[in-house]
Amino acid sequence: MKILCYCEADTRTGFGHYSRIKNLQKILNENFQYSIITKNTRLAKKIFKNNKIIKLKNNIFSFLKNNSSKYSIVILDPPYYPNKKNSNFDIKIKNFFENKKKTKIVIFTDETKASPKYCDLLINDYPGSNKFGKFYKKFNSKIKLNLGINAFLYPKCCFVEKKYKKKYDLFAAFGGSDSKNLLNKFFQEIINLSGKKVLLTNIETYKKIKKFKNKNLTIKKICDYNNYLRYLSGSRFYISTPSNIMFEAYGLNIKGIVIPTQDRQHKMGRYFHNIGLVKCLKNYKSLNKNHIFKNFNDLKLANSRARIIFPKKKAYKSHLKIIKEIESLV
DSSP states (O other), rough: EEEEEEOOOOOOSSSHHHHHHHHHHHSTTOOEEEEEESOOHHHHHHHHHHHHEEEEEEEHHHHHHHGGOOEEEEEEEEOOOGGGGGGHHHHHHHHHHHHOSSOOEEEOOOSSSSSOOSSSSSEOOOOOGGGHHHHHHHHHHHOOOSGGGGGGGOGGGGGGOOOOOOEEEEEEEOOOOOOOOHHHHHHHHHTTTOOOOOEEHHHHHHHGGGGBTTTTTTEEEOOOHHHHHHHHHEEEEEEEOSHHHHHHHHHHTTTEEEOOSSSSHHHHHHHHTTTTTEOOOOOOGOOTTTTHHHEEEEEEHHHHOOOOOOHHHHHHHHHHHHHHHHHHTT
C-alpha cells in the first residue's frame, strides 16, 4: 500500500512535523511504501532515508490533482493553521475531499481552536481537543477522530520500563532553529541555575557560547531526534518552548519550564501547566528573567512532592487505535 505524507520542517515551523510522521511510520505496518512531499528535500533525505522524497514545487493540491490516484492514503501534516491568511488551503482541501475517489485523507494537527476538518481521519493531540468532537462531526459526520493528549505519537522509549540514568539536572533546547534566539537571550540565567546542564542549540548560537563549556555545562549542536531524546531522558528537568517536548517529557516522567513565543504556544503551555506537568511562564517579550530562577526552584520542590505518572497502557492503546484506523481506510 502506498502512502503519501505532506510535511514541512524549517526555521519557522520547527521540526515537529517531521518527527511526528517519522514516529507514525515506526508504529505502522512495515509493508507500507511511503513517499514524502516537502519543500525541504535536503533534510527529508536525512530523516526519511527509506522513503521516496518528492520536491513540492507549487502547492500540495497542484500535486494531488494529477497524482492522488497513485496513493491509497494521503497524510497531511501542514505547518499552519486555518485562518484568513490560509483560507485558500481550507477551501481546496474541502473541494479535494468532496471530489476524491478512492484516496483516503488523514490530517494531523494540534490546533487549539476547532475548525472544520474535511478528511477521513483526524488526529489532534492538543490536550483540550477532546471537547471538539461534536464540532468536527457537525461539518463531517463520517469523520473518525483520535483526540487529546494520548493521540500524540509518543516515541518508543516512552513505553519501555528501562530507567534512564540521569546525567544532567537540566536540559535546555528551544526548538531545532531557536527562531527567537531564546537560548542567547536567557543564557546567563540558565547557566546560573544549579546543577549539571546540557544545552542543545543551533550552529550560530553554538559558536557564540561554546567557550563557556565546563564540567557542569555541556553544550551540543543541534542533533538528530534519537540523540535529542537521549539528552532529554537523561535529564531531571528541562526548559524549552511549549512544543512537542512537553509530550515527550510527559512520556518520560520529566517536568519542565516552558517559555511561549506566540499565543498558540501559550495556550498549549497553559494546558500542560494546569494539569501539573510544566511551569508555563509569560511570553518571552515580557518575561522577567528572575522568573526563570524562581520557577526552576519551585519546580524542583514540587517534583519532590509529586511525580508524573505517565499512563503507558492508555497511550499505547491510543497508538493501536490510530494504527487500526489508518489500516482500515484501505
